[in-house]
Amino acid sequence: MSRRDRFRGLLLGTAVGDSIGLPAEGISPARSRKLFPGRWRQRLLINRGMVSDDTDHTVFVAQSLLTYPDSVELFVRRLSRCLRGWFLSLPPGIGLATLRSILRSWLISPLRSGVYSAGNGPAMRSAPIGAFFALSRQRMNDYVQASTRLTHTDPRALTGAKAVALIAAWSIRENLEERPELQEFLDLLQQAGQQDREWETALESMATAYAQERTVQQFADSLGLSQGISGYVYHTVPVVVYAWYLHFGSFEDTVSAVLNCGGDTDTTGAISGALAGAVTGEGGIPADWLNGLCDWPRGVRILREIADQLAENSEAFQAGSPVRYFWPGMLLRNVFLLVFVLLHGFRRLAPPY
Numbered sequence: 001m002s003r004r005d006r007f008r009g010l011l012l013g014t015a016v017g018d019s020i021g022l023p024a025e026g027i028s029p030a031r032s033r034k035l036f037p038g039r040w041r042q043r044l045l046i047n048r049g050m051v052s053d054d055t056d057h058t059v060f061v062a063q064s065l066l067t068y069p070d071s072v073e074l075f076v077r078r079l080s081r082c083l084r085g086w087f088l089s090l091p092p093g094i095g096l097a098t099l100r101s102i103l104r105s106w107l108i109s110p111l112r113s114g115v116y117s118a119g120n121g122p123a124m125r126s127a128p129i130g131a132f133f134a135l136s137r138q139r140m141n142d143y144v145q146a147s148t149r150l151t152h153t154d155p156r157a158l159t160g161a162k163a164v165a166l167i168a169a170w171s172i173r174e175n176l177e178e179r180p181e182l183q184e185f186l187d188l189l190q191q192a193g194q195q196d197r198e199w200e201t202a203l204e205s206m207a208t209a210y211a212q213e214r215t216v217q218q219f220a221d222s223l224g225l226s227q228g229i230s231g232y233v234y235h236t237v238p239v240v241v242y243a244w245y246l247h248f249g250s251f252e253d254t255v256s257a258v259l260n261c262g263g264d265t266d267t268t269g270a271i272s273g274a275l276a277g278a279v280t281g282e283g284g285i286p287a288d289w290l291n292g293l294c295d296w297p298r299g300v301r302i303l304r305e306i307a308d309q310l311a312e313n314s315e316a317f318q319a320g321s322p323v324r325y326f327w328p329g330m331l332l333r334n335v336f337l338l339v340f341v342l343l344h345g346f347r348r349l350a351p352p353y
Contacts, residue, residue: 005281006172007311009251010131011303013277014058014270016289017255019049021269023344028227029217029262034352040256042292044344050295050337052093054270056086057125059298061147062306063322065132066313073111076146080110083150089330092338093266095119095231101151114153120236120267122148122161127274130165132314134172139317140165159193160233164271166192167241171278179248182210189241202238209242216243216257228263240268244275251276251284297329 023043024032042049060082068074087094087102097117105113126144133140144165148158166188170176186203193199202223209219220229220239229235240258247253254276258268277285282304293300305323313320 001175001177001281002311003172003314004308004311005283006175006278007131007307007314008304009277009279009281009284010127010168010274011058011062011277011307011310012282012290012293012300013251013255013273013275013280013285014127015051015055015273015293015295015300015303016277016285017258017269017271017273018051018054018266019044019269019293019295020255020289021259021265021267022049022052022341024259024262024265025052026228026264027262027348029260031348031353032260032262032265035348040259041289042294044340045294047292048294049292050333050340051293051298052266052270053086053091053095053098054124054267055298056091057083057121058128058270058274059303059306060086061125062128062310065128065143066306066309066320066322069132069313069317069319072142072146075143076150077110079147080105080113080150085327086330090334090338092334092341095121097121098151105150110150114149114151116154117152118154118156118160118233119152119231120160120233120264120271121151122157123164123233123237124267124270126161126165127168127271127278128310130168130170131172131278132310133317134169134314136317137169140169155196156193156198157233159196159199160237162192163189163237163241164275167244167275168278171275176279177249179245182207182245185245198234202234206238206242210246216246217260220261225261225263229258229261229265229268231264231267236264236268236271240272240275243272244279247276249279249284251280252286252289296333297326 064075064078097115097119098121100115101113129143148161243254243257255272258272302325
């Protein structure tokens, strides 16, 4: 599989997982099965779906990488400008930590805007960094750290972001086509959070779950997440990477297993879609899921263009220009999305219970 295919799988996989999980965000697995029976698919606009902040952030990181692959400080400043502009476009969903950090970037500095939080924000946007710097561990670490601290200063947020980036880099660098050995997988994740007992415990639980042939849902239950995966990064990332390993090579099985756990489904769908897509490429994403992605002005065509540019520029960390699209349209698009998000919110008040 070509590098371009894998980059396309990563970006399109992020958007597809995000769009499928968005309508089910914040509800328990039992409630989710009643409201959304059958196979997972886009349901925000009947049989179509739109993306949330997870894909937005991933695109901002990708565009900033294209522009500044050789300067961490300029990368952070551009990413900060993207987030401030995004805030002004009135996105319907924005995490509290991200909101506070955006306000701090205006009042203080983008280099000191992060707040102490272990949320999912950095992890949901770190896969492109891992893929882009797959051949340079030091640059990957520097950029993941910069992207993380822009909004989150809790060391656990950095560990989760590193774990996602490491797996994305591994998939690209080794051109993974078969499930790696379990110990190799765990050793890689261990590098994300050394001397962190909570992270080590999560990895031990993962090894036990795999040895006992537990499903992703059973693994989540063992972490106390029977009512859904929370926005805490040490809940999200272990479940997502376990699903990636258990269902290695199957995009649909990986994303579906994570969404079945409920909770923060747009984020878990986006991260699992990115990691699974980096393995399967665009061709591994179910055609109806890809066709169900209905968004503007950053639709499938724009995401493919960004992915192709990333793949080309990543060969030599070459600087280029971001992919252009009609960004003023984001305000109109977000108002449109907000209407449907609110409609889904009211729908949840009705049966079946």
